[in-house]
Amino acid sequence: MDLETLVSLAKRRGFVFPSSDIYGGLSGFYDYGPYGVQMLNNLKSLWWNYFVRQRPNIYGVDSAIIQNPKLWKASGHIDGFIDPMVECKKCKGRFKEEQVDVKKPCPSCKAKDSFTKPKNFNLMMKTHIGAVEDDSSVAYLRPETAGGMFTNYELVRETTRAKIPFGIGQIGKAFRNEISPRDFIFRVREIEQMELQYFVNPKEANKEFDQLKEFTWRFFVNDVGLKKTSLKWHEHNKDERAHYAAAAFDIQFKFPIGFKELAGVHNRTDFDLKSHSEASGKTLEYFDPESNKKYIPHVMESSPGLGRLLLAALADAYTEEEVKGDKRVVLKLAPQVAPVDIAILPLSKNDKLTPLAQKVYKLLVEETPLLVEYDDSQSIGKRYRRQDEIGTPQCITIDFDSLEDDSVTIRDRDTMKQERVKIAELINHL
Ligand code: GAP
Numbered sequence: 542m543d544l545e546t547l548v549s550l551a552k553r554r555g556f557v558f559p560s561s562d563i564y565g566g567l568s569g570f571y572d573y574g575p576y577g578v579q580m581l582n583n584l585k586s587l588w589w590n591y592f593v594r595q596r597p598n599i600y601g602v603d604s605a606i607i608q609n610p611k612l613w614k615a616s617g618h619i620d621g622f623i624d625p626m627v628e629c630k631k632c633k634g635r636f637k638e639e640q641v642d643v644k645k646p647c648p649s650c651k652a653k654d655s656f657t658k659p660k661n662f663n664l665m666m667k668t669h670i671g672a673v674e675d676d677s678s679v680a681y682l683r684p685e686t687a688g689g690m691f692t693n694y695e696l697v698r699e700t701t702r703a704k705i706p707f708g709i710g711q712i713g714k715a716f717r718n719e720i721s722p723r724d725f726i727f728r729v730r731e732i733e734q735m736e737l738q739y740f741v742n743p744k745e746a747n748k749e750f751d752q753l754k755e756f757t758w759r760f761f762v763n764d765v766g767l768k769k770t771s772l773k774w775h776e777h778n779k780d781e782r783a784h785y786a787a788a789a790f791d792i793q794f795k796f797p798i799g800f801k802e803l804a805g806v807h808n809r810t811d812f813d814l815k816s817h818s819e820a821s822g823k824t825l826e827y828f829d830p831e832s833n834k835k836y837i838p839h840v841m842e843s844s845p846g847l848g849r850l851l852l853a854a855l856a857d858a859y860t861e862e863e864v865k866g867d868k869r870v871v872l873k874l875a876p877q878v879a880p881v882d883i884a885i886l887p888l889s890k891n892d893k894l895t896p897l898a899q900k901v902y903k904l905l906v907e908e909t910p911l912l913v914e915y916d917d918s919q920s921i922g923k924r925y926r927r928q929d930e931i932g933t934p935q936c937i938t939i940d941f942d943s944l945e946d947d948s949v950t951i952r953d954r955d956t957m958k959q960e961r962v963k964i965a966e967l968i969n970h971l
Pocket of ligand 1: 684685686687717719726727728729730732734736802803804805842844845846847848849
């Protein structure tokens, strides 16, 4: 399956829309539709549950998108978060240097020998705070959620009385002025990240780093249900690593555009706490009650992008099958990721079936936490097709026999097998 197939399904079925579509969209920005936002919420709760809620020594925060700009100076982003960029002198197209062969013609206008020398381009998104727009009011939208976890490190430690090792987790938006956003939601300018910063004793750093790698991998396989064969590790060499990382591994996913980064696991050493300690003048040393010694904790980071994870889940689940000579498109999403759990489909719309179908709908919505959708438009075949394409694991059909035997038919998305279940036993059965 190519990327265009997924882009089309995502728009047609209400997962992802170009941002401000009626104005022609905006490069690098996307909106999530009714099924997309539910899937994002499912992925966020899976992450929060696994990384924060189930761990006694991991605490959540929600820090502001705009922080004191001194933070980004100390973190090295104002000076170091740059991509070398080349520009075509003819069409003015701008490209990341690594994306083009400057000896070849411009990929956009085909002009020969048209590239400028590489210039450094800072990816931070700038804004101004308050009424005056001058250098003193410049602020930045955060380029990663991590910064707000380092500035809150001491407050979290004090308020929770946590001992090293402990972690801070956060889900939130980050912004990068990518030179050439591309490949749908793979490379965008408004990103959502789910990051864990784990603060450890420097002596334990290597062991903790290896454990965090495995911990992150297990999330994708066990909790999100991605196929193991769709994932692999990629170790960054020195040139690829971010300015703060002493070691960095990507978990790559087999996207329709090839194996690419889905999440990063980084050993950030004492870079962050040391830089913020020096720049702010507040000591961020930890007193170790066991050894009676002080040290600056090292940070192990796990950082998946939420949009990329949604794209990975869609790509992994996308299946085309032949059923009785017809093509069936079905998203075989893990039930915990699927945006709808159950669809209630009365065979037809009339004053006998509608009240019973609505009774079943109400029963499930009120008595269970399931995500239930009610659909009585179009033929039953078209409705099954639609539910298959949004990945609904089970459909419940109410037919004329239901009026006689108080039973409904449950159809399984993957096997398409149908079984009859009494309405009174429905909740237990599901
Ligand atoms: N705090 C570390 C950090 O931000 P990163 O490797 O730059 O590390 C982490 O980003 C994750 O965020 C990536 O693995 C990816 O999933 C996501 N991400 C980064 N830039 C992105 C972009 N422009 N578009 C979509 N996702 C992006």
